[in-house]
Amino acid sequence: MNPLPLAERRLKPSPFLPDLAEIIRKDRLTATETLYRLRLADGSELGHTPGQFLEVSVLGIGEAPFSISSSPTRGEAFELCIRRVGDVTKALERLELGSMVGVRGPLGRGFPLSTMRKQNVLVIAGGLGIVPLRSLITNLIDERDDFDDVTILYGCKNPGEMLFKDEIAQWVTRDDVDFRVTTDIADPGWKGNVGPVTTLFRRLEVHPARTVPVMVGPPVMFKHVVKQVLACGVPEDRIVLSLERRMKCGIGECGHCQINGVYVCQDGPVFTYAELKRLEEAML
Numbered sequence: 279m280n281p282l283p284l285a286e287r288r289l290k291p292s293p294f295l296p297d298l299a300e301i302i303r304k305d306r307l308t309a310t311e312t313l314y315r316l317r318l319a320d321g322s323e324l325g326h327t328p329g330q331f332l333e334v335s336v337l338g339i340g341e342a343p344f345s346i347s348s349s350p351t352r353g354e355a356f357e358l359c360i361r362r363v364g365d366v367t368k369a370l371e372r373l374e375l376g377s378m379v380g381v382r383g384p385l386g387r388g389f390p391l392s393t394m395r396k397q398n399v400l401v402i403a404g405g406l407g408i409v410p411l412r413s414l415i416t417n418l419i420d421e422r423d424d425f426d427d428v429t430i431l432y433g434c435k436n437p438g439e440m441l442f443k444d445e446i447a448q449w450v451t452r453d454d455v456d457f458r459v460t461t462d463i464a465d466p467g468w469k470g471n472v473g474p475v476t477t478l479f480r481r482l483e484v485h486p487a488r489t490v491p492v493m494v495g496p497p498v499m500f501k502h503v504v505k506q507v508l509a510c511g512v513p514e515d516r517i518v519l520s521l522e523r524r525m526k527c528g529i530g531e532c533g534h535c536q537i538n539g540v541y542v543c544q545d546g547p548v549f550t551y552a553e554l555k556r557l558e559e560a561m562l
Contacts, residue, residue, distance in 0.1 A: 282410050293529045296335055296380030302355060302375055310362050312371060313347070317355045324356045327388030328413035329520055329548045333367070333528045335380035335505065336373070342366040343525045343543070346384060347409050349416035356448065358533050359409045359441065385528045387548050389518060394490045398427040402503055404495025408432055408441050410520060411494050415449070422454055429456040429482065433475030433499075436463045475499060476506050485512035492518040501559055504551055517551035 303315035320325065324332075326346050335341035342364065348357035360367050373379070399418060403411045418428050430449065434440050440461070449457040458478045460471040471477060475495070484507075491507045493500065500519060507517055523542045526534035535542035537557050 294382070294527075296333070296341075296382045298378050299313055299381045300374055301377050301379065304375065307359065307443075308439060309407070309499075312360055312362070314358045314360060314370065315348075315355050316379070316381070316452065318381070319366060321354065323354050324350070324384060326350055326356070326384035326413075327391070328385050328417050329388030329410055330384040331410075331522075331543075331547065332381050332383040333385065333530070334356065334368055334370070334383075335416070336369040339369040340366050341380070343385075343528055345410035345413075345522060346478065347412045349413050349420060349427075351420040359412070361406065374428035382528060386543055387519075389492060389548055390490075391417065393516075394418075394450070394492075396426060398489040399425055399429070399484060400437050400484065400489055400491040400507075401430045402475060402493040402495070403426070403430070403432045404493075404503075405434055405439075406441075407494030407496075407520075407522075409433075411492070412442060412445070413519070414492065419449075426488070428454065430458070431478040431529060432457070432459045433474055433478070433495075434459075434461055437468045438462050458529055474502065476502050479510075480505050484510040484511065484512065486516075490516050491517060494520045494522065501557065514552040514555065515550050519549055519551060519554060520547045521549065521554075522547055553558045 299316040300319060301314055302317050307313055307314040328349060331343050331345050333341050335344050344358045344360055346356060347359040360370060362368055362371055401411055401415060415430060418425055440446070446459065449455055460473055460475055460478055461468060462474065464472045489512055490549040491512055493503050504517060521542050524535040526532050528543045530541040532545040540557060
């Protein structure tokens with residue numbers, strides 16, 4: 279079979295071909311995390327679901343996957359909270375406002391909002407897990423009447439590493455949200471809870487048949503939090519987790535994120551615990 283002419287091949291849509299997006303705002307959150315606000319060059323909405331991710335590329339440097347940290351309820355622009363850890367993230371930090379980057383997506387399976395409606399939602403974030411969960415939390419607040427009780431538990435290493443502090447200050451004061459935060463280590467000015475995120479379960483009433491727990495965090499957190507939620511009687515197929523690791527191409531081609539026969543970037547990154555418990559490597 280003869281190959282397509284070069285010009286025709288260039289016009290053929292490709293899952294590896296990114297769209298252009300403009301950086302319209304950058305906010306430093308911590309010593310290593312920056313919140314980027316972007317807008318697609320054609321002015322269209324991203325059209326994502328909370329829990330999905332994007333592949334972001336910097337010309338001449340490379341590409342990396344990042345969780346979408348903003349809710350689709352907040353208009354055309356979207357946000358990514360990115361930790362400076364490698365070549366792509368360092369290159370992003372050097373870019374000025376108005377710079378263009380490539381984006382592919384939204385990709386993957388997001389949080390099951392339809393399952394959560396008219397149910398109690400228990401959001402549990404550990405460390406950087408608050409980044410993708412911020413998208414869900416904002417969506418829950420913007421469509422607050424569609425959900426019953428909303429409880430948010432957030433744990434981080436120390437107060438200095440806490441993300442989205444201004445928004446957390448607002449969430450704490452809301453009458454329609456039960457927000458609880460803890461740190462593993464306290465500094466002299468910290469007056470809140472000290473200990474792992476599981477300590478926030480104290481005096482927490484969970485109705486197992488009406489609650490959808492959603493958790494994102496390091497694997498060590500999953501082990502203890504899942505045990506705590508199961509002890510409350512929540513069925514395994516109602517427990518929702520996101521595996522934000524090992525992903526590379528984002529479309530199931532490279533096999534980098536494969537766990538047995540499952541591709542995290544395609545079949546996830548959001549799964550139920552019932553789906554993950556049979557995958558031995560998933561919770562490591």
